[in-house]
Amino acid sequence: MLQARLGPLTGRLRQAAGLPCGLAKTLTTSATAKASTGSQQQDSIVSSLSIPAAPEPAERTSAFLRTYKPRTPGVRHLKRPINDHLWKGRPFLPLTFPKKGHGKGGRNNQGRITVRHRGGGVKRRIRMVDFERWAPGAHLVERIEHDPGRSAHIALLTNQTTGRKSYIVAAEGMRAGDVVQSYREGIPQDLLDIMGGTIDPGILAARTAHRGNCLPLHMIPVGTLVYNVGSQAGKGAVFCRSAGTYAVITSREERSGDDAKGSGGRFVHVRLQSGEVRRVSKDACATIGVASNPHHHDRQLGKAGRSRWLNIRPTVRGVAMNRVDHPHGGGRGKSKSNRHPTSPWGTPAKGGYKTRRKHNVNRWVIIPRARNMGKRRSKGGD
Structure with a gap:
């Protein structure tokens, strides 16, 4: 019976006092040996070992990011870098x-x-x-x-x-x-x-x-x-x-x-x-050195409103628009109408499309007919 009462206390010892597993087992074994002498000593030892469990903190911290208890949907997925050293007041x-x-x-x-x-x-x-x-x-x-x-x-x-x-x-x-x-x-x-x-x-x-x-x-x-x-x-x-x-x-x-x-x-x-x-x-x-706040890219805003606070408006897919608003718009369902992916202005988005041509691409010179019978040769060689 005493073992059943002392068993859950071992886990509470490790949680509250931060003791290693071996030390907690030693304390339990020694308490069991002393408790075998009488029922009065059992009650005193159990009462001395009963440490109240630590309350659950409102914020849980990982290695570099701080997470929050999901009391609202906006903080369920919220993750922020731990920067407790920052100034809390107004700027200069x-x-x-x-x-x-x-x-x-x-x-x-x-x-x-x-x-x-x-x-x-x-x-x-x-x-x-x-x-x-x-x-x-x-x-x-x-x-x-x-x-x-x-x-x-x-x-x-x-x-x-x-x-x-x-x-x-x-x-x-x-x-x-x-x-x-x-x-x-x-x-x-x-x-x-x-x-x-x-x-x-x-x-x-x-x-x-x-x-x-x-x-x-x-x-x-x-x-x-x-x-x-x-x-x-x-x-x-x-x-x-x-x-x-x-x-x-x-x-x-x-x-x-x-x-x-x-x-x-x-x-x-x-x-x-x-x-x-x-x-x-x-x-x-x-x-x-290295620029500060290296875990900035690991943050999660948690809700769309925080993105709007940061001056960022929503990004809408082209297939969700009307035909007058985007080349991918219109039609029934998720369809681009058999069109290759393009920007809102019609520029192809894939296939290695180049917006400008280099100065030396596909440039030919005409060699005088008297010497080479009108053959064309590139500037780079034969």
């Missing part, structure tokens, strides 16, 4: 302006829809993010904020010398209290003194290649993960700015002939996440 208003008259409906300056499935959405304020990072010196990370205009998070920085504030795209793992710097203006004098007046690549990388720091590409070691990558010297970042994206510096061009300046070539090879290798200027900017 001097660095924002309202998004009004900026084509929220997908229309151009003539009022015509150029991007479909856009419209509605809640009111937003656009955050002015610094993609150039020219200000040198130490910058303190005040907080990490959510930006409704982008998938990655942003960080509010305060220049410790001037007190000026700015927004940057936050790196994954960046938290309030971190200190970041920018070396786009050059290597500071105190760092040159540490290296003995000459540039030591090892010491330079150890002192500068930290998460959130902005450097020219020629100062970053090969193989480093970077984001907010620029393409030209003197301009801001254009690549790897969305959530969880990064690039890898694969190689630097060596000095060759008159095309190079300084000790190395003018370009650095950067591999983007698509696999494309870009040849960018060695003086272009890049930030060490």
Whole structure:
């Protein structure tokens, strides 16, 4: 009888106290041995081992996403990344302006829809993010904020010398209290003194290649993960700015002939996440690390209303429309009327259709008749 009463308690011990299975069995065995001496000891031991079950939390967490109890249909399938470190208040208003008259409906300056499935959405304020990072010196990370205009998070920085504030795209793992710097203006004098007046690549990388720091590409070691990558010297970042994206510096061009300046070539090879290798200027900017919020693509909105809050309108199939609205429309049932898949404007969607012809495709030249009797030959050869 005692074994029957103590059996369910073992599972409750593991659930409430987090004990391993072997330890819970040891406690049960020892309690059974002590309880065999008398019925009074049995009741005292059972009462001491009866731990109340932990209440079920309102939110269940997986490894990276937070799920919710299905109290309503809208939260049954809702999944969100766990970002408890984000700032709960309003943004820094001097660095924002309202998004009004900026084509929220997908229309151009003539009022015509150029991007479909856009419209509605809640009111937003656009955050002015610094993609150039020219200000040198130490910058303190005040907080990490959510930006409704982008998938990655942003960080509010305060220049410790001037007190000026700015927004940057936050790196994954960046938290309030971190200190970041920018070396786009050059290597500071105190760092040159540490290296003995000459540039030591090892010491330079150890002192500068930290998460959130902005450097020219020629100062970053090969193989480093970077984001907010620029393409030209003197301009801001254009690549790897969305959530969880990064690039890898694969190689630097060596000095060759008159095309190079300084000790190395003018370009650095950067591999983007698509696999494309870009040849960018060695003086272009890049930030060490990976763009924040890497689990943004794993979220599930849970209901259609959240999609409308995000300025996204429904996408309707062509076969569900009338014949006047789409080439696939009309007819009875799900039928395209024996037509190949096309866009709403009649452009074929499959079969390798090209919208424009390259400059050197199917171009022929006429060879003078006196020499070759009017034969035609392509420019590429015979």
